[in-house]
Amino acid sequence: MCVRRCLVGLTFCTCYLASYLTNKYVLSVLKFTYPTLFQGWQTLIGGLLLHVSWKLGWAEINSTSRSDVSMWLPASVLFVGIIYAGSRALSKLAIPVFLTLHNVAEVIICGHQKCFRKEKTSPEKICSTLFLLAAAGCLPFNDPQFDPNGYFWAVIHLFCVGAYKIVQKSRKPNALSDIEQQYLNYMFSVVLLAVASHPTGDLFSVLDFPFLYFYRFHGSCCASGLLGFFLMLSTVKLKNLVAPGQYAAWIFFAKRGKLKSREGNWPEAPSVSL
Template sequence: MSANQAYAKVPGDDEEKYNNVAEASNTVPEDSATTKPSVTNSPMIAILSYCGSSILMTVTNKYVLGGRDFNLNFFLLCVQSVICLVTIESCKRGGLITYREFNMAQAKKWFPISALLVGMIYTGSKALAYLTIPVYTIFKNLTIICIAYGEVLCFGGSVTRMALVSFGLMVLSSGIAAWADVKTPATPGDATNDGGLFSMLNAGYVWMALNCICNAVFVLAMKVRIKVTNFKDFDTMYYNNLLSIPILLVCSLLLEDWSSANVALNFPADNRTSIISAMVISGLSSVFISYTSAWCVRVTSSTTYSMVGALNKLPLAISGLLFFNNPVTLGGCSAIALGFVSGLVYTYAKINEKKTKEVEVLPMTKMPTSRDT
């Protein structure tokens, strides 16, 4: 979980999260791939790169956050933001990308968005620390529901019947995932996790609920702010990372334990190098997600990208089973399958909704009826 997940994916990124903001920024046109044969114009390579970077970041974050004694979440997120900022600044100096220069007036206007971002990525990191990757991935679907109804309340949108069906599947898959999670011991022979009521309300699910709310508020607020500031993708990435660093650093220094004993606990000598390497890789992979997201839209279309985001949930959930030896149960597999289907149904609903809007005639062009007169 990093600052770039907020608009790249999709929340698991979102994700999710990460399509509404891309549409608002209007940085990449649909179906703009050229016919010139090259690696950079290959849809398959773009899609695989996006999926790979998404899985890489989630797995490395889980490796660090899932450690038995790791509790420096603010520090981890701060390191990731610094790495992202250094990377995009290096790319800018090398002429690979461009974004607007720092402006204090714009920074002041954008600062509340960065504060919301910190709340979102912190609650996400806490949820990922407690939950398995499959459960975390499935529950991220609930963010879509929060954002959809947030748009209805804030922007006067609507929810189609097909979208409601997908929401029902998302809720059902989340319920099955939670039931399977609490019924399965975290470790072999763990008798404390007996599936009781209180175990269902453990810290992981509380943090996940908070993350869904924070994610929706952040996306809706940034959607409004992007329209006002006319930020492009790299402008958003630059300001999000730059302004979140001081917040994360202050929170880490004030709220986290920086005693020598706790530092040694978080970075034990036997795997200190691997933990630091995972932190660096997760920061770099979040930059890759931002780049490959735009790459996918450029060489395919935003519709195909939406479908890839839905399909990506399956390998993302499976990665948790492969890399962290999460127990494979009937309930867990059913929840993953339902979550996967719900994502496809939601994507199909959004595609149909977009097509309907495109063929609708503007009200001002309709001939008045006798009832209207």
């Protein structure tokens, strides 16, 4: 069992790091800044693979009632906000900066538990959330590549992450499994992002993207979709195998593995000249 947990944890860390690197390459190096299309593609691939896994018996998705689906709808809206705002922020911020701001969502969760649910919070957790808040507050003054637009979308992203986790924890036990929740998120995201691609201008602007027909762009997009799906599966598996404290430790380990990345390490974008 211990070996199995380690393998699942290492798979989670590998998918976590690889997905961020791949997404950052597409967003910042290739400059594919069409979030409705990029995130719509990722959720489409994830939804299709999860649906196939369900039909083959590899994933368990039970028929859910309309009330369960409607009750989960606000969380799916927040999920779209998470991936859309996260894509906009990651395209303009370095990965360590983005992850630091992403972690501030824990401050929102801790504050909600303390102020609204009146739950007891340990002094250690309060101190850790305050350190996260202080670290994020110092970032704009020490970021040599400061981009106000990137920080704006990062703030929206972290608020959506915090609100999503609050809604997720407030759900009735056994109402929807993690896989069922993600399946609904995928389906809702594909529809909403497809509809939003036209009013945002992404649908027609993408025709001017210089690397639209390059194999490196196609390969990176396929990799991002597959990695996102495997990251979701490994995350669910890890949460079911280990205690909450161990799960948090694996997340910390995965994030620490990327905090030393630098923008100068990225490969160059392909040339458009023939």
